[in-house]
Amino acid sequence: MKSxxxxxxxxxxxxxxxxxxxxxxxxxxxxxxPDLRFVDLSHQIEPQNILKAAYILGASYTYxxxxxxxxxxxxxxxxSERRGIIAVTEGYTFIAPDNGVLSPVFHxxxxxxxxxxxxxxxxxxxxxxxxxxxxxxxxAAAWLSVGTDTARFGREIRDYVILDLPKAxxxxxxxxxxEIIYKDRFGNLISNxxxxxxxxxxxTSKNGSFNILxxxxxxxxxxxxxxxxxxxxxxxxxxxxxxxxxxIHQKNASGVLNIDVGERIRVxxxxx
Amino acid sequence: MKSxxxxxxxxxxxxxxxxxxxxxxxxxxxxxxPDLRFVDLSHQIEPQNILKAAYILGASYTYxxxxxxxxxxxxxxxxSERRGIIAVTEGYTFIAPDNGVLSPVFHxxxxxxxxxxxxxxxxxxxxxxxxxxxxxxxxAAAWLSVGTDTARFGREIRDYVILDLPKAxxxxxxxxxxEIIYKDRFGNLISNxxxxxxxxxxxTSKNGSFNILxxxxxxxxxxxxxxxxxxxxxxxxxxxxxxxxxxIHQKNASGVLNIDVGERIRVxxxxx
Amino acid sequence: MKSxxxxxxxxxxxxxxxxxxxxxxxxxxxxxxPDLRFVDLSHQIEPQNILKAAYILGASYTYxxxxxxxxxxxxxxxxSERRGIIAVTEGYTFIAPDNGVLSPVFHxxxxxxxxxxxxxxxxxxxxxxxxxxxxxxxxAAAWLSVGTDTARFGREIRDYVILDLPKAxxxxxxxxxxEIIYKDRFGNLISNxxxxxxxxxxxTSKNGSFNILxxxxxxxxxxxxxxxxxxxxxxxxxxxxxxxxxxIHQKNASGVLNIDVGERIRVxxxxx
Numbered sequence: 001m002k003s004x005x006x007x008x009x010x011x012x013x014x015x016x017x018x019x020x021x022x023x024x025x026x027x028x029x030x031x032x033x034p035d036l037r038f039v040d041l042s043h044q045i046e047p048q049n050i051l052k053a054a055y056i057l058g059a060s061y062t063y064x065x066x067x068x069x070x071x072x073x074x075x076x077x078x079x080s081e082r083r084g085i086i087a088v089t090e091g092y093t094f095i096a097p098d099n100g101v102l103s104p105v106f107h108x109x110x111x112x113x114x115x116x117x118x119x120x121x122x123x124x125x126x127x128x129x130x131x132x133x134x135x136x137x138x139x140a141a142a143w144l145s146v147g148t149d150t151a152r153f154g155r156e157i158r159d160y161v162i163l164d165l166p167k168a169x170x171x172x173x174x175x176x177x178x179e180i181i182y183k184d185r186f187g188n189l190i191s192n193x194x195x196x197x198x199x200x201x202x203x204t205s206k207n208g209s210f211n212i213l214x215x216x217x218x219x220x221x222x223x224x225x226x227x228x229x230x231x232x233x234x235x236x237x238x239x240x241x242x243x244x245x246x247x248i249h250q251k252n253a254s255g256v257l258n259i260d261v262g263e264r265i266r267v268x269x270x271x272x
Numbered sequence: 273m274k275s276x277x278x279x280x281x282x283x284x285x286x287x288x289x290x291x292x293x294x295x296x297x298x299x300x301x302x303x304x305x306p307d308l309r310f311v312d313l314s315h316q317i318e319p320q321n322i323l324k325a326a327y328i329l330g331a332s333y334t335y336x337x338x339x340x341x342x343x344x345x346x347x348x349x350x351x352s353e354r355r356g357i358i359a360v361t362e363g364y365t366f367i368a369p370d371n372g373v374l375s376p377v378f379h380x381x382x383x384x385x386x387x388x389x390x391x392x393x394x395x396x397x398x399x400x401x402x403x404x405x406x407x408x409x410x411x412a413a414a415w416l417s418v419g420t421d422t423a424r425f426g427r428e429i430r431d432y433v434i435l436d437l438p439k440a441x442x443x444x445x446x447x448x449x450x451e452i453i454y455k456d457r458f459g460n461l462i463s464n465x466x467x468x469x470x471x472x473x474x475x476t477s478k479n480g481s482f483n484i485l486x487x488x489x490x491x492x493x494x495x496x497x498x499x500x501x502x503x504x505x506x507x508x509x510x511x512x513x514x515x516x517x518x519x520i521h522q523k524n525a526s527g528v529l530n531i532d533v534g535e536r537i538r539v540x541x542x543x544x
Numbered sequence: 545m546k547s548x549x550x551x552x553x554x555x556x557x558x559x560x561x562x563x564x565x566x567x568x569x570x571x572x573x574x575x576x577x578p579d580l581r582f583v584d585l586s587h588q589i590e591p592q593n594i595l596k597a598a599y600i601l602g603a604s605y606t607y608x609x610x611x612x613x614x615x616x617x618x619x620x621x622x623x624s625e626r627r628g629i630i631a632v633t634e635g636y637t638f639i640a641p642d643n644g645v646l647s648p649v650f651h652x653x654x655x656x657x658x659x660x661x662x663x664x665x666x667x668x669x670x671x672x673x674x675x676x677x678x679x680x681x682x683x684a685a686a687w688l689s690v691g692t693d694t695a696r697f698g699r700e701i702r703d704y705v706i707l708d709l710p711k712a713x714x715x716x717x718x719x720x721x722x723e724i725i726y727k728d729r730f731g732n733l734i735s736n737x738x739x740x741x742x743x744x745x746x747x748t749s750k751n752g753s754f755n756i757l758x759x760x761x762x763x764x765x766x767x768x769x770x771x772x773x774x775x776x777x778x779x780x781x782x783x784x785x786x787x788x789x790x791x792i793h794q795k796n797a798s799g800v801l802n803i804d805v806g807e808r809i810r811v812x813x814x815x816x
Contacts, residue, residue, distance in 0.1 A: 008302055010295060016729035017289065017561065020604040023554060023585035027608035030552055030583070034609060037309070037581070039302070041295035047730050048794055060292040063406070064299035065306060076794060079769020129769040131784030134607070185288035186319050225351020225401040240403035250320055250348055280574055282567060289561065309581070311574070313567040332564040335678070336571035337578060457560035458591050497623020497673040512675035522592055522620060 006035050007145040008064060012057055013073040013133065014045040021131070025073075025138040028124065032142035039064070048076040050101050052261075054163060055182050058104030059241055061092055071141045072096040079129030084117035084136050085160055086150050093150070095141050097132070100163035118154035168193040176201060176267040178244070180214075183261055187252025189214075191265045193244040198267060205269035212236050214246055214265040215257055232256075278307050279417040282336060284329055285345045285405065286317040293403070297345075297410040300396065304414035311336070320348040322373050324533075326435060327454050330376030331513055333364060343413045344368040351401030356389035356408050357432055358422050365422070367413050369404070372435035390426035440465040448473060448539040450516070452486075455533055459524025461486075463537045465516040470539060477541035484508050486518055486537040487529055504528075550579050551689040552608060556601055557617040557677065558589040565675070569617075569682040572668065576686035583608070592620040594645050596805075598707060599726050602648030603785055605636060615685045616640040623673030628661035628680050629704055630694050637694070639685045641676070644707035662698035712737040720745060720811040722788070724758075727805055731796030733758075735809045737788040742811060749813035756780050758790055758809040759801055776800075 009029065015021035022043050029036055041060050045053050053074040061070050068091075075082075075097040083098040090110035096102050098116070105111060117136060120127075122143045127135040140153060168178035168191070178193040202208060212219040217234045222244075229235030229249035234257065239245040246265070247253045254260060281301065287293040294315055301308055313332050317325050325346040333342050340363075347354075347369040355370040362382035368374050370388070377383060389408060392399075394415045399407040412425060440450035440463070450465035474480060484491040489506045494516075501507030501521035506529065511517040518537070519525045526532060553573065559565035566587055573580055585604050589597050597618040605614050612635075619626075619641045627642040634654035640646050642660070649655060661680060664671075666687040671679040684697060712722035712735070722737040746752060756763040761778045766788075773779030773793035778801065783789040790809070791797045798804060 006306065008306075010299070012292075014729075017584075018586055018588040019728045020556075020585045020600045021728075023583050024604050024607045026583045027554070027604065027612070030612075031607070031609040034550065034552075037302075038583075039295050039298045039310075040289075041292045042290055044290040056292045060296050060299065063296045063303070065303040068299070068302075077771050080771040128784040130781065130789075134784060184291045184293075185286075227349050227352040237402065240400040240406060245402075278578065280578075282571070284564075309574075311567050311570045311582075312561075313564045314562055316562040328564045332568050332571065335568045335575070337575040340571070340574075456563045456565075457558075499621050499624040509674065512672040512678060517674075 008068045009141050010039045010041050010070045012041040013043045014047050015043050025133050028138045029142040033145045053101050054103050066091045069141050070094045072101050073133035078132050086115045088112045095137050098160050100161040103163040106162055113156050114160045115150045116154040116157045178265045180261050180263040183254050187254040189246040191244045195238045195242040201269050209270050211268045215259050280309055280340045281413050282311045282313050282342045284313040285315045286319050287315050297405050300410045301414040305417045322346055325373045326375050338363045341413050342366045344373050345405035345409055350404050358387045360384045367409050370432050372433040375435040378434055385428050386432045387422045388426040388429045450537045452533050452535040455526045459526040461518040463516045467510045467514040473541050481542050483540045487531050552612045553685050554583045554585050554614045556585040557587045558591050559587050569677050572682045573686040577689045594618055597645045598647050610635045613685050614638045616645050617677035622676050630659045632656045639681050642704050644705040647707040650706055657700050658704045659694045660698040660701045722809045724805050724807040727798050731798040733790040735788045739782045739786040745813050753814050755812045759803050
């Protein structure tokens, strides 16, 4: 594994690909560290959708080699008093505005600390009040990539913003209550119901039967892979993140069912 | 030319750019070989459109330096019994699901062999049944990029899937019968009629006159470049792949003519 | 700073990301110089919108390290008599068709010269008349990146095409007359009124009050950052390029106001 020779920076923003904002950030970073290599996670996050950016980051960052730096710029509060932060886990470093977008990182078992970015030396000479991605965050990421210690950016803080990410839970009648937290390009609907919570309920259920209830649909089995779903059949499986996902094979489930992020999903087992 | 120092992997998928799937695959590959550099061919293929992915790969791969590895993940059958394969030509290595998406490669004059990917050692420790791009194909590409012999991935097979790609041909009245096989961003309509088949018919025709018939349009000449087409004139030229292409200069021909992929196109020569 | 070891090429085109055109260009370049690294500025420019490409290039290129090569392919005249050119400033080299897309470069204080690309040795062996991005411009960029002198591509020319970029000016009543020149992903409307021309008028005005007039809206103050704008309030600020920008915080101003590129915008000061 390489260390600081050709470091990797991932980028997650809501800047889209029409405007040159992402390219400009990369230019700024290459000016500081010409050995950088970049991987784009997504730039198509809906403008200012912090929750979605947090989801995408959380689903992705552990697949990168150690020492990868993850840069996230979804920043509705740019220019205001909101802080810029660096978060550190055992394997990775993260740079982002302090608006909760790094929430998945704060729940990482190897999470170590958060530093507020106050040192101006590691920013561009002139800081606009509208594009901190270019003026503060990109330079910070590049300086980190050449080995600059996080302590040189500012002091450690403990009052960083954590989002209340929607979690699945058992209600008083032992029904798993979850919600759709992500819709992918294929129209697959990804819920926050993990295989773990499902398996725990299943183990204590009577006969292994269950009902997955979403909208007006009642799904009674879980497939292993997409192609197991019948034509036009609303189907479920545990996806590559081990989350319960609703899909229709080779169709757009979100469109067909008219269901989107935020929709309630429940799993009812037979305990008696 | 570099060999295995900073190898190149191209990526062609239907994952789109909204979701982090492509970024995750790159992270997995960089974890195996941190020297990799990536070139994206397209991730905007319509979900599960194997034919389009095959077309894009076929139009592109020969422009890359020797030893480039081409990774294609358009995979409606993920998790089912469909196999993963590695195809080898004299210049390149290809990794894809065995669903025909590599068909253009099998027609390459320098095509050598296909190996089925069965060895688990070159996959992620846990293989999901929904994201083999991440768990099997990306790791295979990265291991190939560090020089792993294809024979170590599995045994050679000969019953790989080949798509019946639509080919232009002469009908019984010596009319070239083709179809539109691709529509590009500009709305240009690319047919499967090659300059070669056209020139052969032209050479045996009486006076060099011909009619290109598509929809209700009859085109009587072939331009050399786009700007030769008059305003709003439905025009034809042989494009950069030497395929007959229908366009309207600075307009979207597909939109104006309401013609899409699959449309019949014929060229009739005057032989008598 | 690196020199010619791992050179950087930026790409700006109207090729989009659905088709493999951009990937093919990168493949061609890597075949000539395998050490290249690429940064995409934008490929989503509306087909043949030279003005927009010029704007994007102008807003971006100075953020890259010295010796970066900027490649622009927005080329409605491909195959016709329009020339290909290389432009040189003290810091950068640019390759593009000679259609005005490099206009911002010609106004750069460090602009040095333009060379017409006539030498065939630095093109692909076969030059199509429809894809010079692949056959001429990409190879030229790659040969420049390995240190080929610009003089070897052709002779210096002085009659290159310069676009008449819309400029803000003071009218006879000392009102600043400008127009919207760019709309970004967020629907923010960027004008050609610079902070400099604004500040100059402000300094000679009576009491510092002013009216920004666009469509039927009259804006009386300038914010420092986006979040200062009230909910649904049409607001203005000087953006990260120091240009006057009209926005609605967390809304799409272009959509709400039904205003697009080309719209007139005026700033009236109180001088009496």
